[in-house]
Amino acid sequence: xxxxxxxxxxxxxxxxxxxxxxxxxxxxxxxxxxxxxxxxxxxxxxxxxxxxxxxxxxxxxxxxxxxxxxxxxxxxxxxxxxxxxxxxxxxxxxxxxxxxxxxxxxxxxxxxxxxxxxxxxxxxxxxxxxxxxxxxxxxxxxxxxxxxxxxxxxxxxxxxxxxxxxxxxxxxxxxxxxxxxxxxxxxxxxxxxxxxxxxxxxxxxxxxxxxxxxxxxxxxxxxxxxxxxxxxxxxxxxxxxxxxxxxxxxxxxxxxxxxxxxxxxxxxxxxxxxxxxxxxxxxxxxxxxxxxxxxxxxxxxxxxxxxxxxxxxxxxxxxxxxxxxxxxxxxxxxxxxxxxxxxxxxxxxxxxxxxxxxxxxxxxxxxxxxxxxxxxxxxxxxxxxxxxxxxxxxxxxxxxxxxxxxxxxxxxxxxxxxxxxxxxxxxxxxxxxxxxxxxxxxxxxxxxxxxxxxxxxxxxxxxxxxxxxxxxxxxxxxxxxxxxxxxxxxxxxxxxxxxxxxxxxxxxxxxxxxxxxxxxxxxxxxxxxxxxxxxxxxxxxxxxxxxxxxxxxxxxxxxxxxxxxxxxxxxxxxxxxxxxxxxxxx
Amino acid sequence: xxxxxxxxxxxxxxxxxxxxxxxxxxxxxxxxxxxxxxxxxxxxxxxxxxxxxxxxxxxxxxxxxxxxxxxxxxxxxxxxxxxxxxxxxxxxxxxxxxxxxxxxxxxxxxxxxxxxxxxxxxxxxxxxxxxxxxxxxxxxxxxxxxxxxxxxxxxxxxxxxxxxxxxxxxxxxxxx
Numbered sequence: 001x002x003x004x005x006x007x008x009x010x011x012x013x014x015x016x017x018x019x020x021x022x023x024x025x026x027x028x029x030x031x032x033x034x035x036x037x038x039x040x041x042x043x044x045x046x047x048x049x050x051x052x053x054x055x056x057x058x059x060x061x062x063x064x065x066x067x068x069x070x071x072x073x074x075x076x077x078x079x080x081x082x083x084x085x086x087x088x089x090x091x092x093x094x095x096x097x098x099x100x101x102x103x104x105x106x107x108x109x110x111x112x113x114x115x116x117x118x119x120x121x122x123x124x125x126x127x128x129x130x131x132x133x134x135x136x137x138x139x140x141x142x143x144x145x146x147x148x149x150x151x152x153x154x155x156x157x158x159x160x161x162x163x164x165x166x167x168x169x170x171x172x173x174x175x176x177x178x179x180x181x182x183x184x185x186x187x188x189x190x191x192x193x194x195x196x197x198x199x200x201x202x203x204x205x206x207x208x209x210x211x212x213x214x215x216x217x218x219x220x221x222x223x224x225x226x227x228x229x230x231x232x233x234x235x236x237x238x239x240x241x242x243x244x245x246x247x248x249x250x251x252x253x254x255x256x257x258x259x260x261x262x263x264x265x266x267x268x269x270x271x272x273x274x275x276x277x278x279x280x281x282x283x284x285x286x287x288x289x290x291x292x293x294x295x296x297x298x299x300x301x302x303x304x305x306x307x308x309x310x311x312x313x314x315x316x317x318x319x320x321x322x323x324x325x326x327x328x329x330x331x332x333x334x335x336x337x338x339x340x341x342x343x344x345x346x347x348x349x350x351x352x353x354x355x356x357x358x359x360x361x362x363x364x365x366x367x368x369x370x371x372x373x374x375x376x377x378x379x380x381x382x383x384x385x386x387x388x389x390x391x392x393x394x395x396x397x398x399x400x401x402x403x404x405x406x407x408x409x410x411x412x413x414x415x416x417x418x419x420x421x422x423x424x425x426x427x428x429x430x431x432x433x434x435x436x437x438x439x440x441x442x443x444x445x446x447x448x449x450x451x452x453x454x455x456x457x458x459x460x461x462x463x464x465x466x467x468x469x470x471x472x473x474x475x476x477x478x479x480x481x482x483x484x485x486x487x488x489x490x491x492x493x494x495x496x497x498x499x500x501x502x503x504x505x506x507x508x509x510x511x512x513x514x515x516x517x518x519x520x521x522x523x524x525x526x527x528x529x530x531x532x533x534x535x536x537x538x539x540x541x542x543x544x545x546x547x548x549x550x551x552x553x554x555x556x557x558x559x560x561x562x563x564x565x566x567x568x569x570x571x572x573x574x575x576x577x578x579x580x581x582x583x584x585x586x
Numbered sequence: 587x588x589x590x591x592x593x594x595x596x597x598x599x600x601x602x603x604x605x606x607x608x609x610x611x612x613x614x615x616x617x618x619x620x621x622x623x624x625x626x627x628x629x630x631x632x633x634x635x636x637x638x639x640x641x642x643x644x645x646x647x648x649x650x651x652x653x654x655x656x657x658x659x660x661x662x663x664x665x666x667x668x669x670x671x672x673x674x675x676x677x678x679x680x681x682x683x684x685x686x687x688x689x690x691x692x693x694x695x696x697x698x699x700x701x702x703x704x705x706x707x708x709x710x711x712x713x714x715x716x717x718x719x720x721x722x723x724x725x726x727x728x729x730x731x732x733x734x735x736x737x738x739x740x741x742x743x744x745x746x747x748x749x750x751x752x753x754x755x756x757x758x759x760x761x762x
Contacts, residue, residue: 014604021611054760148673298661579673579761581653 045139048103050582053145055097056105056134057577060089061149061329064575068151069334072341075569077128077153085130086110094137103138113148122268123157123251123292124150129578135585142585148578152328155499155538155572159250159267159560162330163503163539167247167548169256171381172214172236173203176223179232183382189224203381204256204273208303215240215259215278216308237278247548250538250560253328258293267560268292272327274300279308293326325579330541331572333462333501338440338570339422346420353396353425357416364414367397367404368425373470375506376550377519386519389506393426393444400431410434419569426463428470433457436567446470446508452497458567459498459537466505466542469494469531469550471522475509478526485527492552493532499564500535501572502542507531507550522550530555537564540572629747636743640719640753644737646712647688647695648757651735655761658685664728666690668735669700690725690739694718720744733762 067088073079086109094104113129128151136143154161173186180186183201193199198207205211213222215237222235243261246252251267258271261281268290269275274297277283285291342348348356353368355361375389398421400408408414410421412434419436426443430451436458439445445463448470452459461467474491477483483491507522514520523530530552536559548556565571621627651657654670669687685700686708694717697708707716725739738754 017608018604021607025611302662579655581673582760583649583653 042139045102046141046584048097048101048138049136049141050143052097052101052103052105052136052138053134053143053582054136054580056095056107056136057132057145057147057149057580059095059105060107060110060132060134060147061575061577063089064149065329065332066334068573068575069332070337072569074571074573077151077571077573080128080151082110082112082130089132097136101138103136105134105136107132107134108144109133122290123253123270125153125157128153143582144585145580145582147580150325150576150578152574152576153571154328154331154540154574155565156562157251158253158540159538160248160544160558161253161328161538161540162255163542163544163558164246164248164252165254165256166381166543166545168242168254168258168260169204170236170240170259171203171379172205172240173199173223174379174381174383175232175236176221176225177382178379178384180225182384186223186225193223201382208300209307211276211300212304212307215276217279243281244554247544247556248558248560250558255327255330270326270328271297273297276300276304325576327576329574329576331501331574333440333464333570333572335440335442335464338420338438338462341569342420342422342440345418346422347415347418349396349421349423349425351394351424353394353423357418362416364409365404365407366409366423367399368395369397370394371472371510373508373510374513374520375468375508376522376546377515378506378546378549386515388515388520391444391508395426395428395443395446396423397428398439399429399448408432408434410437426465429461430473433459438462438568438570444468444505447494447496448473449491450493450495453495455497458563458565460501460565460568460570461498462501462570463505464502466502467500468505469507469522469533469547470509471507471525471531472510474526475511488526488529492526492529493534495534495536497536497561499537499540499561499572500542501540503535503539504542504544504547506546523552533557534559537561629745632745633743633748636748637751640741643711643714643718644753644755646714647697647718647737648755650686650711651688651737651757652760654759657735657759657762659687660727660729662729664726666726668727668737688718688727688737690722693722694720695722695725695739723750730756733759735759 064085067085068074068080073084089107089110091106094106097103097105109132111131113131115126115129117125117127130149130151132147132149134145134147136145177183177186180189187194187201190199193210194201198210199205205214210222213219214235216235217237219235219237221232225232240259241261242259242263245264246266249266252265252269254271256271257273257276258269259276259278260283261278263281263283265283265285267287268285270292274293275291339348343356343359345358347362349366350356353366355364355366371393373391373393375391377386377388379386398410400406408431410433415435415437417435420438421440423439423441425441427439427441427445428448429439429445430447430449432454433452438460440462442464444465445461445467446469447467478488531550532552532555533547534557538560539558544556651668651670653672655673656671658671659665659667659669667687667689669685671685683702687698687700689696689698696717697711698705699708709715711718719739719741721742721744722739723741728736728738730736735757736754737757738752740750740752742749743751
């Protein structure tokens with residue numbers, strides 16, 4: 001039997017001791033090295049739990065928007081009970097925040113805050129407030145967020161919702177982008193402004209000093225541009241002016257800043273960003289002396305006032321965000337839901353222009369046709385040239401028109417009780433309607449003349465690609481019959497009694513008018529006279545600037561009708577967070 | 587027959603080396619345990635506890651300010667006090683005459699409430715009682731942006747060991 005030598009027997013325990021000593025020292029080093037990291041991770045976990053709880057509220061808001069748009073309860077906000085939302089939102093299970101996160105959230109409570117609508121807050125309906133509780137967790141941390149969510153009945157609250165954004169802010173970087181040849185070139189030449197977030201690529205300015213340099217009348221060019229042309233020696237404020245009366249006769253909401261001179265607003269005003277009163281201008285609100293803006297509005301005004309060497313006068317009421325949230329999310333209709341609803345309970349016009357009432361074919365003629373259309377010329381905020389749209393449109397015509405022998409395919413008899421009409425084709429529209437009606441199309445709606453003038457029936461126009469004006473019929477009539485001045489002056493005044501989603505999607509005609517050097521404009525088209533548009537109802541989204549540019553100056557008006565969508569089975573509602581409170585769970 | 591080598595005499599080099607290492611470890615461990623019991627270590631622990639307490643308090647203050655529904659003061663620039671309106675447990679906005687706030691005065695930070703008539707110290711902020719911090723100097727609230735507030739101050743520890751330790755927090759005002 002072999003025997004281990006004595007000196008080797010003494011080595012083994014020594015080696016074991018050496019090994020464990022090394023392990024112990026290494027473990028101590030690792031522990032010390034990781035201690036700070038672990039403490040840091042603990043703080044990160046706490047923050048992630050907090051963010052998870054708050055993201056639960058964002059999830060709830062988006063889900064509320066979806067279920068409202070896909071439910072006929074939206075027709076009556078009173079029917080949007082807490083139980084209705086709770087069924088869709090409350091869960092016992094946790095939902096992960098993102099795909100690679102250790103944080104989770106869940107909605108634990110939805111309830112309605114019962115309070116009366118307060119008259120002194122005309123832009124807010126306190127009876128449409130909900131409290132939502134959301135829990136977030138990450139590691140051993142748990143937070144609870146309590147949010148007050150406000151529903152906005154857009155037609156009831158606003159005459160114009162985001163349709164006059166460009167009108168009140170303009171396109172302050174467009175001339176420089178055009179001169180630079182592209183937005184990228186302009187951004188490169190003014191990189192510090194964009195890197196410091198003083199200016200966005202849409203031209204929204206967030207810095208008081210830059211704002212002053214852009215909009216002060218008669219100032220030099222605030223932007224750098226290689227090869228500056230003479231036309232750009234002056235700033236945008238030299239050509240921008242907003243005095244006179246607002247086209248909006250009622251409450252106004254803008255998602256962009258509101259820049260005004262001695263301007264008169266007919267009703268209360270709200271902007272998601274800020275007001276800037278230029279120079280010594282004295283803007284005024286005729287009714288409902290309320291101006292709601294982001295908290296920085298007054299701050300920007302004061303900073304600019306100090307640049308201009310003036311004290312802020314107490315003319316323009318700016319209540320900041322007290323009790324309000326300045327931003328209201330836009331409304332987006334659910335076209336799939338509306339299509340299905342029209343097939344079940346309404347009139348559905350398929351891609352061939354054939355009609356179905358409650359799913360059954362009907363023989364009403366909707367005059368299907370096709371046309372190649374030419375638009376006015378326009379410049380978007382970042383355009384590098386004048387733009388003109390040409391459309392190949394398949395359409396139907398909903399009208400009372402002498403051309404069809406006085407036949408009205410949307411009379412009460414032809415609607416047969418339907419209150420929703422969905423057309424896969426674009427829609428030409430003019431004349432009387434026979435019932436409260438929602439007209440929906442994934443294409444355009446072209447208004448060709450006075451619409452829904454002689455009744456108080458509710459009409460809501462929802463076109464995914466926007467509602468435009470079409471002068472085809474009036475131009476042809478003027479050419480064919482050569483009527484007198486009195487007729488033209490009567491025919492060019494279009495009264496539209498409707499709530500319009502995405503208005504201002506241009507002006508169109510069937511006559512080829514390519515822009516060759518000069519932009520195409522629809523003013524002075526009818527024996528030297530221009531269109532005059534009055535909308536009685538409300539406008540939601542879109543951009544009215546192109547209608548303002550192509551109608552008689554100062555003629556376009558939007559007169560508010562708060563109950564303009566009360567009897568319809570679709571009502572534009574938006575949901576936003578009013579206030580938020582996050583606390584650790586005890 | 588296999589023969590064994592003769593036993594060596596004296597210490598080899600690696601035995602001396604190992605002995606030295608163990609002696610060093612044992613010596614180091616003794617010094618370490620003495621150090622743990624030393625006054626310096628206790629002072630360091632007290633300092634850490636003091637800092638931890640202030641940091642926890644600052645977290646609580648930051649959370650309270652971040653939840654403010656309407657932040658009244660400072661509107662811009664810096665101030666030795668801040669005031670804001672909170673909401674009730676049901677989310678309703680409390681009356682505008684009632685505001686809460688934090689004030690740096692008499693070398694301490696205090697949690698206060700303010701009405702049109704009077705400013706009084708609230709007794710508790712979570713597990714902290716007034717004054718929230720004693721022995722603090724150069725305390726201020728700075729409104730860096732409409733939705734961003736910085737609170738900062740220098741504090742001296744009660745035993746006088748630490749003078750002028752700086753504390754600060756950036757607070758995102760989530761409702762502004």
